[in-house]
Amino acid sequence: MINLGMASLRLCAGLVGRRSGFCARSLRTITGMTVSQIDEEVAKLLELKTQLGGDEGRHQFTLKTAKGTRDYNPKQMAIREKVFNTIISCFKRHGAENIDTPVFELKETLTGKYGEDSKLIYDLKDQGGELLSLRYDLTVPFARYLAMNKVTNIKRYHIAKVYRRDNPAMTRGRYREFYQCDFDIAGQYDPMIPDAECLKIVHEILSELELGDFRIKVNDRRILDGMFAVCGVPDDKFRTICSTVDKLDKMSWEDVRSEMVKEKGLSEEAADQIGQYVSLQGGMDLAERLLQDAKMSQSKQACAGLTDMKQLFSYLQLFQVTDKVVFDLSLARGLDYYTGVIYEAILTQTGPVPVAATQNGAGEKAEEGVSVGSVAGGGRYDGLVGMFDPKGRKVPCVGVSIGIERVFSIMEQKAEASAEKVRTTETQVMVASAQKNLLEERLRLTAELWNAGIKAEVMYKKNPKLLSQLQHCEDSGIPLVAIIGEQELKDGVVKLRTVHSREEIDVSRAELVEEIKRRTSDV
């Protein structure tokens, strides 16, 4: 219940007591209050809060990142770079261009695009000016970009962080700030060709990342809607029933059924009919069967979706990816904007259980045979761009988003388990000396190497011990050491030491760069 009146009354009374002339300016009564007047009110209250907060908050400093977010340390970044390179290579192989959009959008740009998930959007504080929100995905900003720039066809990728005020489960790679790697094809084309390429891309990326076996579930919003119609779901309940079906990957059918009937008010008969359909899985054969299905075939929408599904599978056969793709009628995906094909990729192998997860107990336990969850998803959204175009001009789009936080988690665990050390720098050579008073000579040689494009490090100490210089090479995997001393300087040579074998040879200063390049050409 809202309790504004008394609080503001007292607040006013108190302030009047403290400052004279406070209630002087005349304002209209509430029935005439405008947004900007409320803004002023809010600003005043917040200023008051700042004054109070300055005293109350002083001693509660906490050293942490915001809830649901994390830093990436150098080792994690090295792994992340490798994953990104694999994904970007794939996107480029498919001829995609790259775009970027701001991290925040006008709040109204995101309004009405995410259905029940809209509550998870991060808003920025109203500090005067526009109302802004952090992007929730990369799809809506992409559609806004297309409409704003009147782009009618493009194949682009976009890799960036998105933000959701969800319940984080960080041990399972679920964060409030996380990367999405999106690939989308916009344009008016013949049916299912771009859609098939998106699935081919998911197949390539998940294969190349070597994350173990995976499956790509495919369905179609038109098949879902047709199914809801023939099962007797009222039109205005399609979206909310769809959201409930979407929970089938986390909840049992019994619980989903119960939510439909008890919370959403669906009839038991309708729920049971849906239950029969959503248990179906198959390939092109299933699409054919359902086209003959007495009930399904009554829905024009379903028939259109099923015909396209057959077409899609024929292209997937040409792309040789049908081994991993399943037509699954239980796949729903919650977002409002999908209009056609939808898909989601899951890893089917049980990953190693993260240590933190097992410590947290049963709730987080990854059980034998249970999938570690969705790692990619997407679909067709032919209406979204039209929502932004002043004249409602549509640009058909289909795309896929790789959710790589879980991929990172798995790769990190693999790296932990592996004997091979992850290098966090690419340094080829350490410039060192065993004797004192050679800092200037070390710096001079290091600069020579930098200028020749060699990746080189030098210790920031006047007289470091040789052992500590060598130890740094061992620790960070630097393969070579260029050692100088009085004698080497006199002879115009450098002692080049291979860290791994401890072998040392004298190399003339003039040949040093070439020798380092030759020895590290595979690094």
Added chain:
Amino acid sequence: MINLGMASLRLCAGLVGRRSGFCARSLRTITGMTVSQIDEEVAKLLELKTQLGGDEGRHQFTLKTAKGTRDYNPKQMAIREKVFNTIISCFKRHGAENIDTPVFELKETLTGKYGEDSKLIYDLKDQGGELLSLRYDLTVPFARYLAMNKVTNIKRYHIAKVYRRDNPAMTRGRYREFYQCDFDIAGQYDPMIPDAECLKIVHEILSELELGDFRIKVNDRRILDGMFAVCGVPDDKFRTICSTVDKLDKMSWEDVRSEMVKEKGLSEEAADQIGQYVSLQGGMDLAERLLQDAKMSQSKQACAGLTDMKQLFSYLQLFQVTDKVVFDLSLARGLDYYTGVIYEAILTQTGPVPVAATQNGAGEKAEEGVSVGSVAGGGRYDGLVGMFDPKGRKVPCVGVSIGIERVFSIMEQKAEASAEKVRTTETQVMVASAQKNLLEERLRLTAELWNAGIKAEVMYKKNPKLLSQLQHCEDSGIPLVAIIGEQELKDGVVKLRTVHSREEIDVSRAELVEEIKRRTSDV
């Protein structure tokens, strides 16, 4: 003047009139108001605003990005990728590791770090839970990272967007969302060695980006503070006078002097003495001269700074970068956290005047000989990590931030002016056909090429015209076309066409991949 009382009073009265029982809950009077009570008030007002806004705002949808932000289109992204590659190569050449931090931090993490610039911080809306702000730079999050993870030495780079609610001047590359490319060295080392490396890095990057001539101004907070002390500035005015001196790159000395005297209450004598010092520029010689200066030499702090400045220049000589570095006593830099050496790089050549700027008139005009502004800056901040450590343990740090938005602007203008076309994809070959009904064969061949690692595109049409397929290659710079027809399929060959020369040869299907690789090895 705050005018809270009457507004809230009326607001209350109005609401009471509309809803019964509205003012029922009892609250303490203002003298006892707590932050959480104010929060409640604010939430209620904002809810009311939403109710109103829902009606008022409906028809005002605007298709734009948030003020001061922009999208990057594929061409801009291609340029951006090139610039980033140059910068990252340099950072890696110097042995830096990479880290990443979240885009927002706890609000208190940023509090008290930016002096007068704190008002430019973007706050997130209080949606329950922690109070958050978007990062203002990468330095404070870095210091928080070091303290939180108890890292005492690291050389890292971090490339990410930062956020400032500043007045945007987008034609000059000044945005509210912009990239920083930061390189920092943390650790207890011998004086000025890491500091010199930071300047070497700025020199390398600005040289490699070929942006024209540049200069790197260097100063030291200790020299500034010593100068303020011997010129008679009261201790508590150091920071604010420093902020004013910082404006010397945008304002004349007369205006700066006037701000010191009239706004900040400094004596005219003190201001004039400062005026004499801040006109000085030089190199190691100037540092030596000031060490002998009757007044300067009275300040211990200034002497420490000047001695280090001499040392710094000796290292810069070894790195062969003194041609671009100037010891400049007018360089101040506004941020609170610097404790030692500070620096800033400016481009000294007049760039081409952006079209939008000349259209905007005089205010934006880049005049002959006027610098296009700062492109890099940084310095030493030995106290910042200690502000986060519960026990106040210090980790000395020095770093540099490359502000690349201006660099992008310049590179974009160069690309516009150049005859050479910027490619936005890396596609090597287009799979095409001149005949109808070959979609399936085109898809099959394209998948073969993808699987062999070739970057290939195919048109998403059942029967595209050969001309439109070739036109796409011309438009996007694809060098090769693999053409198939009935005859080629029968013969087991592909007609490989070079777009540039229009030359066509038949290549056996088995040799196609190798042939494409051979012909595009320089792409």
